[in-house]
Amino acid sequence: MVLAFPDEVLEHVFSFIETHADRNAVSLVCKSWYEIDRISRKKVFIGNCYAVSPWILIRRFPELRSLEIKGKPHFADFNLVPEGWGGYFQPWIEALANAYPWLEELKLKRMVVTDECLEIIAKTFRNFKVLVLTSCEGFSTDGLAAIASGCRNLRELDLRESEVDDLSGRWLSCFPENCTSLMSLNIACLETEVSISSLESLVGRCPNLKSLRLNRAVPLERLPGLLCRAPHLVEFGTGSYSGEVRSDVFSKLVGAFSSCKELKSLSGFWDAVPAYLPAVYPICSKLTSLNLSYASLQSSDLSKLIGQCPNLQRLWVLDCIEDSGLETLATSCKDLEELRVFPSDPFGAEANVSLTERGLISVSEGCRKLNSVLYFCRQMTNAALNTIARNCPQMIRFRLCILEPHTPDYLTLQPLDNGFGAIVEHCKELRRLSLSGLLTDRVFECIGKYAKKLEMLSVAFAGDSDLGLHHVLSGCESLRKLEIRDSPFGDKALLVNAAKLETMRSLWMSSCSVSLGACKLLSQKMPRLTVEVIDERESPDSKLESALVEKLYAYRTVAGPRSDMPCFVSIMENKNAVRIT
Amino acid sequence: MELELCLALSNSSPKFPNLKELDLISYVNCEGKRFCDDNSTLSSQSSVHGNDEEAESDGLFSNKRGNEGDTIVGWPPVKSYRKNFYHQDDDQRHRSGNFPAVENGGPRSMYVKAQMEGFMITRKIDLTLHQSYDSLTRTLLAMFGKGDDSVADYELTYQDKDGDWLLAGDLPWRTFMHSVQRLRMLKRDG
Numbered sequence: 001m002v003l004a005f006p007d008e009v010l011e012h013v014f015s016f017i018e019t020h021a022d023r024n025a026v027s028l029v030c031k032s033w034y035e036i037d038r039i040s041r042k043k044v045f046i047g048n049c050y051a052v053s054p055w056i057l058i059r060r061f062p063e064l065r066s067l068e069i070k071g072k073p074h075f076a077d078f079n080l081v082p083e084g085w086g087g088y089f090q091p092w093i094e095a096l097a098n099a100y101p102w103l104e105e106l107k108l109k110r111m112v113v114t115d116e117c118l119e120i121i122a123k124t125f126r127n128f129k130v131l132v133l134t135s136c137e138g139f140s141t142d143g144l145a146a147i148a149s150g151c152r153n154l155r156e157l158d159l160r161e162s163e164v165d166d167l168s169g170r171w172l173s174c175f176p177e178n179c180t181s182l183m184s185l186n187i188a189c190l191e192t193e194v195s196i197s198s199l200e201s202l203v204g205r206c207p208n209l210k211s212l213r214l215n216r217a218v219p220l221e222r223l224p225g226l227l228c229r230a231p232h233l234v235e236f237g238t239g240s241y242s243g244e245v246r247s248d249v250f251s252k253l254v255g256a257f258s259s260c261k262e263l264k265s266l267s268g269f270w271d272a273v274p275a276y277l278p279a280v281y282p283i284c285s286k287l288t289s290l291n292l293s294y295a296s297l298q299s300s301d302l303s304k305l306i307g308q309c310p311n312l313q314r315l316w317v318l319d320c321i322e323d324s325g326l327e328t329l330a331t332s333c334k335d336l337e338e339l340r341v342f343p344s345d346p347f348g349a350e351a352n353v354s355l356t357e358r359g360l361i362s363v364s365e366g367c368r369k370l371n372s373v374l375y376f377c378r379q380m381t382n383a384a385l386n387t388i389a390r391n392c393p394q395m396i397r398f399r400l401c402i403l404e405p406h407t408p409d410y411l412t413l414q415p416l417d418n419g420f421g422a423i424v425e426h427c428k429e430l431r432r433l434s435l436s437g438l439l440t441d442r443v444f445e446c447i448g449k450y451a452k453k454l455e456m457l458s459v460a461f462a463g464d465s466d467l468g469l470h471h472v473l474s475g476c477e478s479l480r481k482l483e484i485r486d487s488p489f490g491d492k493a494l495l496v497n498a499a500k501l502e503t504m505r506s507l508w509m510s511s512c513s514v515s516l517g518a519c520k521l522l523s524q525k526m527p528r529l530t531v532e533v534i535d536e537r538e539s540p541d542s543k544l545e546s547a548l549v550e551k552l553y554a555y556r557t558v559a560g561p562r563s564d565m566p567c568f569v570s571i572m573e574n575k576n577a578v579r580i581t
Numbered sequence: 582m583e584l585e586l587c588l589a590l591s592n593s594s595p596k597f598p599n600l601k602e603l604d605l606i607s608y609v610n611c612e613g614k615r616f617c618d619d620n621s622t623l624s625s626q627s628s629v630h631g632n633d634e635e636a637e638s639d640g641l642f643s644n645k646r647g648n649e650g651d652t653i654v655g656w657p658p659v660k661s662y663r664k665n666f667y668h669q670d671d672d673q674r675h676r677s678g679n680f681p682a683v684e685n686g687g688p689r690s691m692y693v694k695a696q697m698e699g700f701m702i703t704r705k706i707d708l709t710l711h712q713s714y715d716s717l718t719r720t721l722l723a724m725f726g727k728g729d730d731s732v733a734d735y736e737l738t739y740q741d742k743d744g745d746w747l748l749a750g751d752l753p754w755r756t757f758m759h760s761v762q763r764l765r766m767l768k769r770d771g
Binding site: 075077078079080135161163189293342343346347348349376401403405434458460485486 | 653654655656657658659660661662663664692694704705707
């Protein structure tokens with residue numbers, strides 16, 4: 001006799017298993033578990049919209065409430081993916097609208113979302129609650145108006161860094177008077193003015209509003225009016241934080257910030273004027289997250305502010321903070337976990353601020369919980385990287401960008417192989433790494449040898465030969481995403497490690513040494529891989545097998561080759577392409 | 582005889598054997614040893630890309646820089662909305678009300694070197710963010726720490742495709758954009 005739990009019990013147990021990785025694992029245990037997971041699954045994450053088709057998704061998971069999809073590859077953020085490449089949400093929303101009338105959440109990243117898509121969302125899903133559009137494009141404020149007026153239970157509207165065709169601010173006034181459900185609103189990426197009185201009314205009637213990020217067009221004098229209507233805010237993003245210094249405005253602002261007893265995160269601060277910074281001092285001791293990366297302030301002003309935030313866990317800042325400001329950070333913020341330092345003058349020929357490797361060393365020494373770094377600078381040494389590696393063995397994300405390609409260790413003039421080697425050797429939990437500076441194949445040998453948990457690697461202007469790429473593809477067991485530009489890696493490493501590519505989400509290689517012939521061969525060898533050759537200059541048909549491709553984007557898929565390519569994208573022929581229909 | 586027109590690193594077909602019979606392991610074994618013994622940062626002749634590694638990696642680099650006024654596409658890796666923010670002033674913000682195709686991987690940024698008389702540092706400015714000489718001049722002044730009141734003290738000159746230095750302002754803006762290679766602000770006499 002076989003004893004088994006009834007399906008309902010298993011389903012109930014599975015409902016406590018939340019992460020995608022865990023649910024995926026559950027579905028692989030046995031057929032009945034697969035089936036129960038299948039019919040009870042509420043949330044799905046799709047890392048590459050072309051890896052699977054809407055119909056495959058719908059057929060497998062009939063009860064979805066929440067979907068997260070990513071489109072273009074990461075290098076699209078830096079204009080390396082030509083416009084029109086793809087990542088269209090339209091076919092998805094059309095299929096989803098038919099299949100999931102009760103869909104509640106959509107989170108999209110780097111996808112092309114049109115006003116029509118937004119209109120379909122607004123019209124179709126009665127219980128729609130969460131819309132997050134990260135680095136998306138293709139829609140205008142008209143589409144936002146449709147969402148505002150149509151989604152009666154909207155909880156979150158987050159337009160993170162999307163490119164919006166900003167026709168007018170009137171869309172915000174489309175939220176009906178009886179809309180009281182908003183918990184999170186992020187319009188920071190919008191350029192045009194919205195009606196502040198509409199905003200005040202909206203904020204005032206949504207008692208659960210926890211997160212409000214305004215756009216630059218909201219003037220400083222209007223902040224008190226908004227803050228006072230949202231005393232339960234946890235996250236707040238200011239608009240333009242500047243203006244004539246007036247004591248009445250200042251005291252109203254202080255009062256307004258003080259009244260938000262739960263505020264933990266601040267951002268915005270465009271055009272920040274030092275005189276108004278002290279207005280946030282009353283709440284600094286509770287702050288865990290501070291984004292000052294739009295504030296061009298002197299190091300001394302930044303230091304004064306940061307010195308008041310002992311509980312800071314995350315800081316995003318411009319390099320105007322300089323080494324001295326980072327020393328203050330190291331002394332004051334012992335709980336710091338994430339630091340991002342952006343360049344205030346990325347295209348300037350020379351350094352405009354005194355930010356060097358010393359700043360990062362200070363932080364690594366003072367902030368023992370530091371696990372996530374993004375650091376733009378102009379100089380680095382192997383010794384510094386060694387020190388940082390030893391100070392922060394718990395590092396998870398390490399992204400260093402030395403502004404000038406091929407920059408060596410400025411003291412020894414050696415490549416930075418040794419330094420990055422130390423990072424991967426000591427930081428055994430490292431999941432994400434971005435390299436820069438002068439680097440030979442040796443650094444890749446270290447990465448292949450030590451970086452066993454590495455999931456994403458970004459390479460630019462590095463390496464000498466195919467050996468470099470071979471080390472990475474053969475050694476990095478957890479690798480999911482590899483993006484490479486302007487590095488002399490080519491056919492051999494790619495073809496010998498072809499099977500590896502099917503264990504990864506995607507590979508991007510641009511301005512490398514990959515030949516058209518190798519791309520064709522790769523595609524023939526790997527039926528479940530789509531190999532895209534992207535070339536805006538000429539069609540591959542007219543090229544010899546030995547000609548180098550401009551850009552290669554290869555990704556695993558169960559949906560076969562896509563059919564929405566523009567003329568500059570060629571998909572290498574694959575007669576054995578596996579397509580699940 | 583066919584012309585092979587592309588950004589190829591090597592002109593001849595790759596020197597490694599038949600693609601179908603790759604044996605990277607043995608390649609690694611012999612070339613790798615040579616590589617480890619060789620202390621120089623560049624592998625000597627083991628590469629499949631031809632002989633002169635250094636020139637080639639510079640070639641990749643300098644090819645990108647060649648045409649569009651000394652910039653590399655997508656480098657440094659700073660997102661468009663941040664790039665836009667650095668050089669913005671009120672004029673630009675209100676003007677760019679329509680769909681910002683410039684920042685979105687469409688017509689790309691066009692950075693040119695800009696110098697000001699009396700300053701050692703050369704800056705770079707994205708011309709696509711401007712639509713008039715006035716806006717360009719004001720932004721240049723601001724970049725070098727001069728206020729709007731200095732407009733009368735400086736005149737804008739540019740180097741065109743033929744290498745000649747000319748006074749800016751005569752050509753229609755779009756024609757100027759196609760012609761300009763470098764900018765220089767000179768102090769006005771008198």
